[in-house]
């Protein structure tokens with residue numbers, strides 16, 4: 001039950017509208033049953049006696065190809081593609097240049113059919129219409145992306161998504177980063193997202209305004225990067241002052257290529 005609500009609330013189809021002005025421009029195409037089939041790695045075989053389930057690749061219907069063409073025109077030549085919740089990150093190796101830049105319907109099909117993350121969603125999630133979200137391609141520096149942990153609608157933690165990479169400027173600009181993210185959160189997100197506990201990925205790229213990349217559920221399966229579920233989980237049941245300042249956690253010095261968990265612990269301030 002909880003999962004269905006998570007799938008609804010964290011689907012880009014649900015949150016894109018209210019946050020459209022502060023997230024990359026996106027064209028969302030709903031996937032009909034016929035189109036969905038074209039994005040499945042294998043045709044479901046059990047009890048399927050339909051003539052077109054012969055294991056051959058199913059071509060995209062012309063009408064859908066036309067929609068894709070229009071989306072590419074609207075967004076520019078190159079797009080970033082996702083389903084409702086996930087990007088086909090694990091399909092990167094199949095792309096040219098090892099990026100998820102999609103320039104054609106064939107690229108999208110390749111990313112979707114070769115991504116285990118996407119295929120798992122398509123096979124396992126029931127009761128929610130699937131969509132294809134084509135997002136304007138934006139060059140994002142890895143140090144500019146932050147996963148923000150929101151507990152009881154209060155921003156509690158900020159961590160680089162490029163953890164554990166050392167960035168010297170995090171120390172110098174830490175308080176500015178916290179202030180910018182906190183202001184952005186208070187002005188644009190707090191009380192506007194339908195959940196109280198969640199993660200939100202925010203990009204800070206000066207001199208541009210901050211923007212949202214994605215929302216996600218906050219649970220033991222969430223990647224919290226520099227934070228752990230052991231320390232965040234108990235906060236969900238605690239009452240605390242609304243005005244508490246978030247903790248920004250980053251690697252404070254370059255500890256080299258060999259990263260040991262006990263070495264990392266030393267740099268973790270308390271939440």
Ligand SMILES: Nc1ncnc2c1ncn2[C@@H]1O[C@H](COP(=O)(O)OP(=O)(O)OP(=O)(O)O)[C@@H](O)[C@H]1O
Pocket residue numbers: 024080082085086087088089135136137138139140145161201213214216223
């Ligand atoms: N519009 C975009 N243009 C270029 N790169 C992007 C774009 N959107 C996201 N990315 C890159 O792809 C990465 C993964 O994107 P995103 O967070 O949307 O995927 P995800 O599957 O939801 O990830 P996770 O499951 O870890 O939350 C981001 O960290 C970012 O670097």
